[in-house]
Amino acid sequence: MSEVQVSEAEIAVHWQEEGYFYPPAKFIGQANANDPAIRERFAEKNFPECFKEYADLLTWDKYWHTTLDTSKAPFWKWFVGGKLNASFNCVDRHLAKYRNKAAFVWVPEPEDQVTQAITYQELYRRVNEMAALLRDYCGLKTGDRVTLHLPMVPDLPVTMLACARLGVIHSEVFGGFSGAACGGRIADSQSKILITMDAYYRNGELLDHKVKADEALAVAEKEGQKVDKVLIWQRHAGTYSSKTPMVKGRDFIVNDVLQEYKGKIVEPVSMPAEAPLFLMYTSGTTAKPKGAQHSTGGYLSYVAGTSKYYQDIHPEDTYWCFADIGWITGHSYIVYGPLALAATSVMYEGVPTYPDPGRPWRIAERLGVNIFHTAPTTIRMLRKLGPDEPKKYNYHFKHMTTVGEPIEPEVWRWYHHSVGKDEAVIVDTWWQTENGGFLCSTLPAFDKMKPGSAGPPVLGIYPTILDEQGNEVPRGSGKAGNICIRNPWPGIFQTVWGDPDRFVSTYYAKYNKKKDSTDWRDWPYFAGDGALQAEDGYFRILGRVDDVINVAGHRLGTKELESAALTVDEIAEAAAVPVIDDTRGRAVEMYIALKPGLKPDKQIEDKVSAAIDKLIGKIARPKNVWIVPDMPKTRSGKIMRRVIAGISNFTSPGDITTLANPEIVETIKHHVESEKVKSGQTPRELSQAEMEEIKAFGRVE
Numbered sequence: 205m206s207e208v209q210v211s212e213a214e215i216a217v218h219w220q221e222e223g224y225f226y227p228p229a230k231f232i233g234q235a236n237a238n239d240p241a242i243r244e245r246f247a248e249k250n251f252p253e254c255f256k257e258y259a260d261l262l263t264w265d266k267y268w269h270t271t272l273d274t275s276k277a278p279f280w281k282w283f284v285g286g287k288l289n290a291s292f293n294c295v296d297r298h299l300a301k302y303r304n305k306a307a308f309v310w311v312p313e314p315e316d317q318v319t320q321a322i323t324y325q326e327l328y329r330r331v332n333e334m335a336a337l338l339r340d341y342c343g344l345k346t347g348d349r350v351t352l353h354l355p356m357v358p359d360l361p362v363t364m365l366a367c368a369r370l371g372v373i374h375s376e377v378f379g380g381f382s383g384a385a386c387g388g389r390i391a392d393s394q395s396k397i398l399i400t401m402d403a404y405y406r407n408g409e410l411l412d413h414k415v416k417a418d419e420a421l422a423v424a425e426k427e428g429q430k431v432d433k434v435l436i437w438q439r440h441a442g443t444y445s446s447k448t449p450m451v452k453g454r455d456f457i458v459n460d461v462l463q464e465y466k467g468k469i470v471e472p473v474s475m476p477a478e479a480p481l482f483l484m485y486t487s488g489t490t491a492k493p494k495g496a497q498h499s500t501g502g503y504l505s506y507v508a509g510t511s512k513y514y515q516d517i518h519p520e521d522t523y524w525c526f527a528d529i530g531w532i533t534g535h536s537y538i539v540y541g542p543l544a545l546a547a548t549s550v551m552y553e554g555v556p557t558y559p560d561p562g563r564p565w566r567i568a569e570r571l572g573v574n575i576f577h578t579a580p581t582t583i584r585m586l587r588k589l590g591p592d593e594p595k596k597y598n599y600h601f602k603h604m605t606t607v608g609e610p611i612e613p614e615v616w617r618w619y620h621h622s623v624g625k626d627e628a629v630i631v632d633t634w635w636q637t638e639n640g641g642f643l644c645s646t647l648p649a650f651d652k653m654k655p656g657s658a659g660p661p662v663l664g665i666y667p668t669i670l671d672e673q674g675n676e677v678p679r680g681s682g683k684a685g686n687i688c689i690r691n692p693w694p695g696i697f698q699t700v701w702g703d704p705d706r707f708v709s710t711y712y713a714k715y716n717k718k719k720d721s722t723d724w725r726d727w728p729y730f731a732g733d734g735a736l737q738a739e740d741g742y743f744r745i746l747g748r749v750d751d752v753i754n755v756a757g758h759r760l761g762t763k764e765l766e767s768a769a770l771t772v773d774e775i776a777e778a779a780a781v782p783v784i785d786d787t788r789g790r791a792v793e794m795y796i797a798l799k800p801g802l803k804p805d806k807q808i809e810d811k812v813s814a815a816i817d818k819l820i821g822k823i824a825r826p827k828n829v830w831i832v833p834d835m836p837k838t839r840s841g842k843i844m845r846r847v848i849a850g851i852s853n854f855t856s857p858g859d860i861t862t863l864a865n866p867e868i869v870e871t872i873k874h875h876v877e878s879e880k881v882k883s884g885q886t887p888r889e890l891s892q893a894e895m896e897e898i899k900a901f902g903r904v905e
């Protein structure tokens with residue numbers, strides 16, 4: 205059977221070029237990166253030694269002897285021979301100068317609860333006490349893994365830094381993920397300890413979070429991993445705010461146990477640069493999430509360097525990255541990067557629009573935030589619900605970031621004009637969980653901004669766009685391809701936890717021609733995003749070329765969604781597709797075929813949504829579940845996702861002549877379109893790029 209693999213990346217894209225915006229003079233005057241020679245220092249001819257500049261931002265117990273070791277390519281080793289401790293670098297070393305400066309300012313969601321400032325001194329105390337507890341009460345030691353399932357509370361960075369102090373590898377699971385999703389990650393990382401919380405505030409409600417711990421443990425045990433202890437932080441210290449009972453001998457309240465460790469000091473363990481610092485699970489093409497393993501020395505150097513030059517953080521700034529620490533953005537740009545630079549990092553517990561869409565700007569005004577960092581989803585939501593709110597508040601940003609999804613030029617301009625009051629520089633930073641830190645972004649004092657474009661590569665990164673055959677797609681050709689990074693960099697993850705073969709096959713095998721080569725030039729990193737490079741060298745990122753749907757900046761694998769749906773008894777087949785959504789960027793729609801003899805029923809649709817809630821989390825809940833008589837399939841039985849994606853988005857289902865059952869398309873189309881129209885889901889006109897994305901979704905032809 206002839207099945208052509210057509211890459212959705214290799215499409216011609218025709219959109220108009222956007223006009224430039226320029227960094228304000230006031231910003232340029234104070235920028236950390238203001239020496240024009242900086243690009244020269246990071247030019248390819250100075251690779252890899254250029255990254256010494258980032259490593260030198262840290263305090264090393266022992267200096268390294270080899271900047272980059274490629275002998276086990278593509279398992280790169282950075283700063284070999286060096287030793288350091290991440291917690292020491294983020295906390296202890298700042299005490300002399302910044303003891304009484306706030307490391308974190310935490311804003312609870314309920315507006316009547318008091319904002320808390322945690323100084324570096326206080327953070328030092330709390331991290332030490334928690335480290336003592338982890339070591340002496342839990343028996344954790346260097347190299348062990350521990351799963352955290354914590355919401356946006358200061359106890360989360362305290363716990364992370366306590367782990368880092370001991371060389372214990374933390375694996376934080378986004379608080380919004382379900383208990384089952386957490387359980388799978390506990391099992392995969394073989395954690396014996398789970399650290400969670402009784403409850404937290406979300407949209408005005410105190411949610412029971414402990415309940416998820418019980419589900420997580422049951423799932424982990426089914427997958428062969430027994431958890432010995434569950435440590436529970438209390439959202440209101442001294443009160444247990446969950447309805448879920450404590451399990452005797454297994455569940456412990458952190459605040460109680462900590463009493464025994466008051467005032468304890470734990471020497472930071474000096475770790476080799478290549479020792480793993482943490483795992484961060486992310487979705488890919490199979491149902492099983494991958495644990496991206498990040499290093500201590502390389503990662504911390506990279507986030508410190510990019511925080512300094514690209515976030516332009518000075519110790520006297522008040523920096524607010526409005527993301528969740530449960531994602532890589534939070535690890536790198538709420539915790540490790542800013543703290544390595546002695547910043548004051550703002551943390552907010554809740555949703556952007558609670559109790560109203562003026563909330564973020566009230567926080568900014570009250571705390572004097574001058575650097576603001578968030579995702580297009582948040583920006584779109586605030587623009588939709590409170591377009592005129594920013595001007596009611598007297599705050600001034602010098603710098604703003606957008607991250608996590610492509611941002612529409614219209615939305616970018618609102619961000620610049622309304623949120624930034626035309627006075628802030630904007631960086632659109634493109635990168636991924638696997639990368640540790642930014643890969644493309646304008647250098648804020650030097651580069652002009654172009655709405656919708658991530659800009660040039662960041663210092664020391666040399667990308668290229670390749671077609672399916674590995675030929676370079678030239679800049680300015682108007683053609684897209686697969687964006688790859690030609691060189692290793694210190695922030696790149698070290699491996700997929702427990703699955704080195706998957707690391708190589710997913711990220712490096714595609715364009716590697718010499719398997720045994722130890723020359724980094726033979727190992728382009730395949731990012732899994734489609735992109736094109738304009739004449740001016742700026743990269744525009746189109747989105748994933750693998751089976752991943754980016755919902756509100758969260759990466760969801762179609763296979764994960766489909767296997768969750770397939771746990772519902774009545775279901776024979778399931779296919780997940782993206783639908784363009786004005787707020788969340790993309791939303792998920794599920795197509796379901798029932799087992800023979802069963803009739804469509806609203807209850808089955810609800811069961812599918814409930815299964816996805818339970819196994820992944822509410823963030824993944826489908827916008828619609830469509831029960832169809834059959835899926836459009838190729839003659840070899842593969843589901844043609846692009847056909848149903850076309851239907852879901854009211855665009856053409858494309859060429860259906862290669863289908864085994866072309867007649868089904870009209871039936872599905874009629875049903876879905878009429879139901880959507882009935883429920884007021886008539887679509888807006890899609891842009892060229894959106895149409896191309898939908899047309900290419902799922903890749904199998």
Ligand code: WTA
Pocket residue numbers: 486531532533606607608609610611632633634635636637638658731732733745746747748754757758759
């Ligand atoms: C997408 C988030 C366009 C991209 C840091 C990538 C972006 C995926 C941008 C990684 C951006 C991230 N413009 N698309 N500025 N930043 N993406 O792992 O598809 O949660 O592959 O890391 O988000 O998502 P992840």
